[in-house]
Amino acid sequence: MLVFLRNRVLSSAVPLLFVVLGVFFLARLTGDPANLYLPLSATPEMREAFSESHGFNDPLLAQFGDYLAQIASFDFGESLRTAQPAAEAVLRAFPATLQLAGFTMLFAIVGAVLVGSLAAYRPNSWVDRVASFLSATAASTPDFWFAIMGVLVFAVQLDWLPTSGTTGAGVWVLPIATLLIRPFGVLVQVVRGAMVSALSAPYVKVARSKGAGETRVVFRHALRNAGAPALTVAGDLAVGLVNGAVVVETIFGWPGIGKLMIDSILQRDFAVLQAAVLLTALTIFVLNILIDICYALMDARVRQGATV
Amino acid sequence: MKSPLRPPALAGPPGRRAGALLGAGTMLLAAGCTVANSGATAAGADTVRIVLPEEPPTLEPCDASLTATGRVTRSNITEPLTERVPATGELAPKLATAWDRRDATTWRFTLRDGVEFHDGTPFTAEAAAFSIDRTVNSGIDCNVAGYVFGDSEISATAVDGTTLDVTTAEPDPILPLRLSFVEIVPTHTDTSGKVREPVGTGPYRIDTWNQGINLRLDRFDDYWGEQPAYAAALYSWRAEGSIRAAMVTSGEADVAVGLAPADGAGEHAVEFPNNETSYLRMDAAKPPLDDIRVRQAINYAIDREGLVASVFAGLGEPAGQIVPDGVTGYNPDIAAWPHDMDRARELIDEARADGVPVDTTITLIGRNGIYPKAAETLEVVQNALLDAGLRVEIRMLDVNAWMEYLLRPFPADTGPTLLQAQHGNQAGDAAFSLGQIYGSEGAQSSWGTPELDRLIQEAELSSDAERQAAFAEALAHQDREVVRDAVLAHMTGIISLSPHVAYEPDSATNDEMHLAAMRPAG
Numbered sequence: 001m002l003v004f005l006r007n008r009v010l011s012s013a014v015p016l017l018f019v020v021l022g023v024f025f026l027a028r029l030t031g032d033p034a035n036l037y038l039p040l041s042a043t044p045e046m047r048e049a050f051s052e053s054h055g056f057n058d059p060l061l062a063q064f065g066d067y068l069a070q071i072a073s074f075d076f077g078e079s080l081r082t083a084q085p086a087a088e089a090v091l092r093a094f095p096a097t098l099q100l101a102g103f104t105m106l107f108a109i110v111g112a113v114l115v116g117s118l119a120a121y122r123p124n125s126w127v128d129r130v131a132s133f134l135s136a137t138a139a140s141t142p143d144f145w146f147a148i149m150g151v152l153v154f155a156v157q158l159d160w161l162p163t164s165g166t167t168g169a170g171v172w173v174l175p176i177a178t179l180l181i182r183p184f185g186v187l188v189q190v191v192r193g194a195m196v197s198a199l200s201a202p203y204v205k206v207a208r209s210k211g212a213g214e215t216r217v218v219f220r221h222a223l224r225n226a227g228a229p230a231l232t233v234a235g236d237l238a239v240g241l242v243n244g245a246v247v248v249e250t251i252f253g254w255p256g257i258g259k260l261m262i263d264s265i266l267q268r269d270f271a272v273l274q275a276a277v278l279l280t281a282l283t284i285f286v287l288n289i290l291i292d293i294c295y296a297l298m299d300a301r302v303r304q305g306a307t308v
Numbered sequence: 309m310k311s312p313l314r315p316p317a318l319a320g321p322p323g324r325r326a327g328a329l330l331g332a333g334t335m336l337l338a339a340g341c342t343v344a345n346s347g348a349t350a351a352g353a354d355t356v357r358i359v360l361p362e363e364p365p366t367l368e369p370c371d372a373s374l375t376a377t378g379r380v381t382r383s384n385i386t387e388p389l390t391e392r393v394p395a396t397g398e399l400a401p402k403l404a405t406a407w408d409r410r411d412a413t414t415w416r417f418t419l420r421d422g423v424e425f426h427d428g429t430p431f432t433a434e435a436a437a438f439s440i441d442r443t444v445n446s447g448i449d450c451n452v453a454g455y456v457f458g459d460s461e462i463s464a465t466a467v468d469g470t471t472l473d474v475t476t477a478e479p480d481p482i483l484p485l486r487l488s489f490v491e492i493v494p495t496h497t498d499t500s501g502k503v504r505e506p507v508g509t510g511p512y513r514i515d516t517w518n519q520g521i522n523l524r525l526d527r528f529d530d531y532w533g534e535q536p537a538y539a540a541a542l543y544s545w546r547a548e549g550s551i552r553a554a555m556v557t558s559g560e561a562d563v564a565v566g567l568a569p570a571d572g573a574g575e576h577a578v579e580f581p582n583n584e585t586s587y588l589r590m591d592a593a594k595p596p597l598d599d600i601r602v603r604q605a606i607n608y609a610i611d612r613e614g615l616v617a618s619v620f621a622g623l624g625e626p627a628g629q630i631v632p633d634g635v636t637g638y639n640p641d642i643a644a645w646p647h648d649m650d651r652a653r654e655l656i657d658e659a660r661a662d663g664v665p666v667d668t669t670i671t672l673i674g675r676n677g678i679y680p681k682a683a684e685t686l687e688v689v690q691n692a693l694l695d696a697g698l699r700v701e702i703r704m705l706d707v708n709a710w711m712e713y714l715l716r717p718f719p720a721d722t723g724p725t726l727l728q729a730q731h732g733n734q735a736g737d738a739a740f741s742l743g744q745i746y747g748s749e750g751a752q753s754s755w756g757t758p759e760l761d762r763l764i765q766e767a768e769l770s771s772d773a774e775r776q777a778a779f780a781e782a783l784a785h786q787d788r789e790v791v792r793d794a795v796l797a798h799m800t801g802i803i804s805l806s807p808h809v810a811y812e813p814d815s816a817t818n819d820e821m822h823l824a825a826m827r828p829a830g
Contacts, residue, residue: 035711039373039454040744040752044716046454081365082519083502093520095344148550156554163554164546166343166521253546255343255520263362268708 008292012285019281023274024064032056033080033268054080067274076278077271081264086271089260090279097249097256101241104176108183109234116191116230117218123196131188139185143244147178147251164252175252179244183237190233194226201225228295235291239284354539356809356826359552359561363520363545368502369491370443370450373734375819377451379565380543382820384525386491386508389417389436389472390484392736394814397634399484403431403492403509404472412479417487419470423532426513429494433466438495440464440474440487446499456489456735481771482737489735511536511824525823537827556804563811564804565821568680569621573804579623580813582801584732585630586679588672588689588794589745592755594724599664602698603791605655606726609696611647615688616797619681623800629783630731630741632798634815637738637767637779642787644795652696660697669699674728675710679799686728700726714752727754730799734819738779739768746786753792760790 034042034050051057055066070077076087119131151174155163161170198204199222207221245258253259257276264273364377369386372378383391389404404417423431444453444462461477476483493506505514511533512525523543527536544561546552549571552564556576567573588606596602612626626644631637660666670693674686686702693700705713712719713727729752733741742764748756763785767778786792803813810829 031708031712033708035715036708038449039451040715042454042751043458046449050449082504083366084504089519099344148548151551151554155558159558163558163560164551165544165560171343250547251551253544253551259547260520266706266708267365 004296005289005293008289012288016281016285020274020278021064023277024067024270025060027265027268027270027273028056028060028063030268033270036268037080071278076275079264079269079272081267081269081272086269086275089272090257090275093255093257093260093276094279096254097245097258100175100179100245100248100254100256101238103172104179104183104241105234105238107176108180108187108237109230111180111184112187112191112230113223116188117195117223119188119192120195120199121218128192132192135185135188135192137185138181139189141181141185143178143181143247144251146181147174147248150174150177151251164254166253166255171252175248175254178251179241179248182244183234183241186237187230187233191226191230194229195222198222198226231291231294235287238287242280242284352539355542356538356540356563356823357542357544357561358563358565358821359555360543360545361547361549361552361566364523364543366502366504367506367514367517368450368504369439369493369506369508370448370452371502372491372820373452373455373489378819379817379821380523380525381491381506381508383510384512384541384821384823385510385514386493386506387510388488388490388492389419390488392485392488392816394634394736394816397636397736399488402488403436407484409481410473413477414473414475415483416467417472417474417484419472420532421470423509424530425494425509426507426528427494428530429496429507431492431494431509432469433472435495436472436492437464437466438497439492440490442493442497442499443490448500448502450502452489452491456486456740479769481769481775482739485735485737512541515540534824536824538823541823553804556806559806562806562809563821563826565817567802567804569623569802570680571802571804573802576804576806578803578805578813579800580803580817581625581632581815582732582799582818583632583734583815584679584730584799584801584818585627585632586624586685586728586730586796586799587627587630588796589727589729589752589754590792590794591725591727592792596659596664596666596668596698597670597724597726599659599662600791601655601659602664602666603794605652605659605696606693606698607645607791607794608648608652608655609692610645610689610794610796611692612644612796613647615685619684619688620797620800623802624797625800627795627798628787630745630793630795631733631738631783632815635733635736635738635741636776637742637783639780639783641780642784644797649692649695656697666697667699668724669701670724670726671722672700672702672726672728673710673713674702674704676704676706678710678728678730682728685796689726716751716753718754725754726794732818734816738783742779742782743768746782746790746792755792757790760785 032051034047038046038050055063076085078084079086079089115131119128122128151163154161154174161173162168165171204217204221207217242258245256246262248254249256249259250262257280261273261276264276362376364380366377367381367385368377369381372381387402389402390399391402393400403420403423405420406418407415410416419433419436425431440462441464443450444457462474464472464474467473474483492509497503497506505517509532511528511531513528515524515526517523521544525541527539546555549567553567553571553573555561556564557574564573567577590597590603590606592598592603616622616624616626628642628644629639656666672686672690674682676682683704690700690702713725714729731741731745744750744752746756746760747753747764748761750756760782763778763782767775767782770778801818803817805811808829809826811826
């Protein structure tokens with residue numbers, strides 16, 4: 001198991017390194033931030049002084065070397081925009097996104113298991129058809145459109161919910177619903193497919209013949225076996241939440257890392273962008289390792305046959 | 309980053325996974341319904357709630373020429389010595405009560421007595437001198453310094469407690485106007501770096517700033533002037549215009565700024581001329597744009613009336629010069645170019661006959677979101693220019709990439725370009741526009757002529773009625789003889805205003821939004 005884990009960590013660390021490299025160099029290809037931070041009438045000398053003082057005049061490789069040295073001492077640089085430590089901004093924003101993503105995945109998984117199992121229990125019944133139609137719609141709805149419509153309907157027209165912000169319990173509903181819609185739609189279909197085959201498996205017949213109740217048959221026997229593919233997809237969807245978080249946080253004024261990332265891209269705030277991407281990549285890295293561990297626990301073949 | 313291995317669907321499962329997931333979820337729920345990183349700040353009835361497009365990056369007073377900073381800081385938290393009244397264009401007293409020019413390079417200011425900073429420090433001539441020096445000479449990259457003073461030498465001396473002398477290396481007839489951008493801070497303000505939360509003399513002081521969430525200002529009880537109507541102001545920010553508008557509609561905010569016609573402010577929308585003028589800057593150094601007939605043809609080809617009526621939803625005014633009415637130097641005799649497609653085609657054909665390479669592809673360089681419907685505007689222009697017989701492509705860029713084209717030195721190896729640009733003259737004097745936009749060496753200028761340079765320099769050194777006439781002449785010369793640009797329209801801004809708040813936006817609203825000008829309606 002430890003050998004397996006070591007191999008998985010090493011093989012996942014390579015993409016992580018590429019992400020850090022990529023963000024660093026791509027960000028700097030987009031032009032000198034001096035234009036954004038100096039007045040339009042700034043003299044060439046002022047621009048030169050700005051670039052010099054922030055080290056943008058050094059060769060790219062030298063800048064990258066300095067950056068790695070900084071990271072090694074847990075110094076993530078300073079925000080160009082606010083002149084505060086980048087790490088501070090990122091760590092302040094991260095929990096809000098984690099909350100949003102955590103609740104979203106929880107609701108997506110629980111909801112999808114219930115709906116998907118219901119649909120699979122009577123394939124091709126009207127319940128199944130409605131569930132399949134709705135989940136396909138949900139999986140293909142653009143989150144941006146859904147968010148704006150949600151605000152117009154539930155906040156402006158009906159006045160049931162706040163438009164956005166962080167005050168009160170109502171603020172959770174629209175952001176989570178928006179972020180939830182795609183993973184939920186996909187997961188319902190995955191659960192349904194897996195459950196249909198699980199419910200027709202021999203052991204379910206055995207369980208029924210032994211007199212087990214239907215609920216027990218569905219949720220204890222069949223679901224256990226349908227869980228693995230659902231988990232696989234859920235892991236990938238959780239990674240995809242980073243994209244969703246950018247849209248949701250920007251629209252709803254949610255003080256998380258997605259909004260921070262998009263702002264720092266637009267503002268060419270390199271230090272904050274790098275810190276945000278690094279932390280997000282690390283999170284995804286850890287999540288992947290956890291998913292792999294789950295597989296390994298489930299299936300000895302994965303453990304022993306794991307070659308990297 | 310997918311796992312390369314997928315377990316078979318029917319692998320033996322432990323039930324621990326679901327348990328762990330549920331456990332994690334329960335923990336999240338147990339964390340309560342409070343959003344992480346959200347400082348709760350209540351807003352009572354005596355609080356005015358304003359929603360901005362973006363959080364101020366800082367409240368540093370010497371960066372107050374940045375819109376996002378200035379609209380919160382200026383004349384709310386900190387105050388300048390003088391202040392321009394947008395409606396009249398006059399300069400009004402603020403922390404200075406009077407000023408006069410003692411000689412060609414020296415101005416003397418008499419300062420208000422009995423004014424206190426928020427921390428109880430008295431306001432004196434030393435503080436005024438210190439603030440000017442900190443803004444212009446301290447080397448902390450103050451945005452105001454570059455915006456207002458360029459690289460001109462300036463020094464301030466306290467004569468006594470309420471008298472200040474300001475000396476410039478070159479004669480400067482509009483120094484008091486320039487000083488309206490210098491916000492006054494106490495002498496113990498940091499000079500080695502910027503301050504995020506300044507102390508000032510303004511009617512409001514900073515109460516709490518929950519970064520990423522909101523910013524609350526409280527009324528300053530010892531303010532020297534009239535106490536403002538609202539006890540507090542609560543700023544929040546949303547990037548999406550339709551959400552800002554919805555917040556006013558649903559009663560979550562009282563004022564929403566920076567809206568577009570499509571954002572749906574409905575009955576709460578208040579329109580106001582916002583000081584901005586949209587224009588296309590022609591790269592007149594490169595063929596075929598180096599031929600004045602081609603530049604004239606471009607001006608004739610664009611239907612400004614149609615553009616304003618359809619694309620700008622009727623908001624705005626077709627324009628023929630870069631500054632709007634109300635700015636010193638505005639020339640009422642310059643009309644917007646008429647739409648005359650036949651004349652445009654004729655001019656292009658003439659140029660072609662003389663061997664001008666009018667078939668060279670011209671690139672329209674646009675900036676997403678520079679004003680509402682920015683991309684559609686360029687499509688309308690492209691259509692018109694194709695119609696006139698030119699070859700035109702569009703490239704839309706984000707702010708930073710577009711800036712590379714706006715400011716010298718320009719990117720090498722680009723062909724002839726028309727740059728989508730917008731200019732807002734915050735200061736109310738054409739000196740803040742002409743040199744940098746039309747001067748041969750101007751920071752945002754693609755091309756100029758020696759004659760136009762001479763006219764601009766003369767105007768910059770003259771005062772009063774002469775100054776107005778000289779700038780008006782420079783603008784007319786540009787329009788007739790140089791034709792460097794295709795000016796499109798003087799723009800109109802939209803804010804959304806709750807029926808519970810009385811506030812009249814003016815041309816300065818975008819750059820400084822005075823809380824003292826707001827009061828409960830009725």
